[in-house]
Amino acid sequence: MxxxxxxxxxxxxxxxxxxxxxxxxxxxxxxxxxxxxxxxxxxxxxxxxxxxxxxxxxxxxxxxxxxxxxxxxxxxxxxxxxxxxxxxxxxxxxxxxxxxxxxxxxxxxxxxxxxxxxxxxxxxxxxxxxxxxxxxxxxxxxxxxxxxxxxxxxxxxxxxxxxxxxxxxxxxxxxxxxxxxxxxxxxxxxxxxxxxxxxxxxxxxxxxxxxxxxxxxxxxxxxRIRYQYSVNLPAGSPVPEVAQGEVTTGKNGEIQILTNEDEAFAISKRLSVAGSRFSIRPVSLDDIFFQLVGESTQGEHEVPTPGADGGWSA
Amino acid sequence: MRRSHSSQVLASILVNAVYEMKNYPINLVNTVLSPLSFLVVIDFVSKGALIGQAIEGGLIMSMFQSGMSLQGDISHLKNDFKLQDMLVSSPASPAAYVIGMAASEIIYNLPALGILIVLMGVYVHPGAFQAIELGAALFLMFLTSITIGFMFATLSSDIVQSFAWSRLLTTIFTAITPVYYPITYIPFPFRYLAYLSPTTYVAEIMQSVAGSLNLSEGAVITDWAIIGGLAAVLLVVVSRNARWKEA
Known part of the structure; x- marks a missing residue:
């Protein structure tokens, strides 16, 4: 090829x-x-x-x-x-x-x-x-x-x-x-x-x-990234307990929880019961980019590993 | 695929002369007026006595301006349009590009040159041999200015800087130096300063050929040797040092 x-x-x-x-x-x-x-x-x-x-x-x-x-x-x-x-x-x-x-x-x-x-x-x-x-x-x-x-x-x-x-x-x-x-x-x-x-x-x-x-x-x-799901809450919302994942706050105060699938659904369930407003979605390329590049620029350089899809490797 | 070098040369001529003249004809007026304006002033002030020198000066200025324009034009295409980057990453030949760009400057100046050549025929009446000598001197002037222009173009990274250099060098080498008037008008010791300019040698040759300046045979030969040698040295320097792409 x-x-x-x-x-x-x-x-x-x-x-x-x-x-x-x-x-x-x-x-x-x-x-x-x-x-x-x-x-x-x-x-x-x-x-x-x-x-x-x-x-x-x-x-x-x-x-x-x-x-x-x-x-x-x-x-x-x-x-x-x-x-x-x-x-x-x-x-x-x-x-x-x-x-x-x-x-x-x-x-x-x-x-x-x-x-x-x-x-x-x-x-x-x-x-x-x-x-x-x-x-x-x-x-x-x-x-x-x-x-x-x-x-x-x-x-x-x-x-x-x-x-x-x-x-x-x-x-x-x-x-x-x-x-x-x-x-x-x-x-x-x-x-x-x-x-x-x-x-x-x-x-x-x-x-x-x-x-x-x-x-x-x-x-x-x-x-390849650590967290596959994003739970987003409006600014000023109380932050739910997160067993596994990262919680960040955007410039406009919006809260984002990056976590794995099981934890994302567990958090969603608790937020639903509490009647909180939130959204849940798989991470976007934006989120992936910030996870990857954020880590890289902090000195924690991720070495890409060979994959089986399409013949790319690093 | 078989690639045509003549097409590559023609592309430069089309971009830098034909399409520019066709789409922006006002540029032509500027090109024609520049050498003619000095000619008119010199003729008016000298009451017609220096018309021959003024025509020769106009031709030298046109040729020198061509080289300086090459500098501005290549810089403009390289820095503002990133054309040279597009051509480096292509099968375009650097030599064909530069030859085409140089030829485009002459073509761009053809209207001015045409008028000046007609005036030369009317007022100076050169014979066939003299015409060949005048043509050869102007060709050496063109080679010298084009190499200076190309050298500046490869080093320049800013078009404002390029145009400033272009105007400055044209003024120094064609308006201040004895191009539109005989060198004998300059008092000693300032006359020696004039010999720092390549245009002085071409002007001496042309004025001598046209009979408006009396020079010894030795002096004329020296002028030919200096301007020919300078053009050759500059060609070698440029071909060795010009940068087509970054290191």
Whole structure:
């Protein structure tokens, strides 16, 4: 199976600032791999190394057996990236942007023009094809950037926080584009929208403080955390007795009890009898993220373990 | 897949010259006016006596400006649009990208160059051999400025800084130095300072070829050697030190 493999990948900037530390994992290079982490977790550094833009300080990485450092030219034949702060060129149109991107990749003008038109139509951007980029909405500009890489022959696409700053409707529109892209390509996506990762990811990787905290499918990561259920009470409620679990209070005073299934139902029963208002649900990816990254940033680094679902390992 | 290098060069020209001129024609007016405005002022103040030097100065300024514009344009595309990052992670050839960008600057300046060449024909009347000499001197000017521009572009991380450098260098090397007027107008010892600028050598060659400055054969050969040598050294330095991607 085609794999993305990293071995003890590290990157230090300026001799002291460590952005990535011994990141080792393997995951299938198909579908969508979502990399999540806080700002400064090392997501962009990892993407830039894998996309051959940046050399690692130590360690190695390969995609489908192609080494990202030693065989960078070979890998560049197959990859495309939309960097985090990429913008469409203001004095051009989506059609001109896509056409010239393809020509830079070496396509002849006529072939590039044909592919550009097809790609814009596929993403329903044909009505904006000849509109200046500066006149487009933020969401349409992002789609135009996606159209550029979609039009290319690349089968490995890196998208660094492609939906940051988009409104919820535009973001959901963009998800459809990502699903379209992922039909026949490998999408490596970074995001700090956990809902986005949960909706889209075939494989999820979590970075915290430059270290890999977890990797696997969403259910497998869900199964790896200590507490699977969340009981939530409104602000000011009396806190029930919790035999096993963690009690936290949110900024708005809402009380959250993270616990296991049996304890969650036992607490629910007591709260029901007492007539208290509460809700109970399985933990969300948000809760998982905070459990994983919270532990990691406190120095209790969780070493991901190999799983049997989908061939990922760490 | 077989990749076309000529397509890669053409892509840079389309982005940095053709589409910009097509979609924002006001830029053309600015490009044409810059060298012509100095020309008009010099001609007016000298009552027509320095029209030849002013035309030659306009050509030198156009060529130098091309190199400085390359610096601003590459920085703009790299830092503000992250285009270079997109191209690094692709099969795009760095050499084709840069050659295309350099060519785009000349194409962008074609309207100004066209007007100046016509004026040159009308007022200076160069013969065929002189025209070749003038063309060669301008080509060396272009090579020198394009390498300086590219070197600055690879080091720059801020577009405001890039445009500031671009304007500063253009002013120093084309407006203050003896480009629009003969070097003999500068009193000693300040005249020696003018020789710190590559544009001075090109201006001396052009003024000498056009017959508006009397230079010994040795001095002209020295000027050719200095500007040719400088262009060659800068090309080597840039090709060795320019950064396509981060280390």
């Amino acid at each position: 085609d794999q993305l493999v990293t071995e003890k990948l590290s990157k230090t900037y300026g001799g002291s600032s460590m952005a990535l530390q011994d990141v080792s994992f393997s995951a299938p290079s198909s579908g969508i791999l979502a990399l999540i982490g806080r700002n400064g977790a090392g997501k962009t550094t990892l993407v830039r190394i894998l996309a051959t833009e940046l050399a690692p300080t130590s360690g190695s990485a390969s995609i489908n057996g192609i080494d990202v450092v030693r065989e960078d030219k070979r890998l560049r034949e197959r990859i495309a990236i939309v960097p985090q702060e990429a913008r469409t060129i203001s004095w051009m149109t989506p059609k001109q942007s896509t056409l010239t991107y393809l020509m830079w990749r070496g396509f002849e003008y006529s072939e590039a023009k044909k592919r550009a038109e097809e790609s814009l139509a596929r993403l329903k951007l044909d009505k904006y094809a000849d509109t200046l980029n500066r006149k487009l909405s933020g969401g349409t500009k992002r789609k135009a950037l996606a159209a550029m890489v979609l039009a290319s022959e690349a089968d490995i696409i890196f998208l660094d926080e492609p939906t940051t700053g988009l409104d919820p409707i535009s973001r959901r529109d963009f998800w459809e584009i990502l699903r379209e892209l992922a039909k026949d390509r490998f999408i490596f996506l970074t995001t700090h929208y956990l809902e986005e990762a949960e909706q889209l990811a075939d494989t999820l990787a979590v970075l915290g403080g430059g270290r890999l905290v977890a990797v696997g499918t969403v259910p497998s990561i869900r199964g």
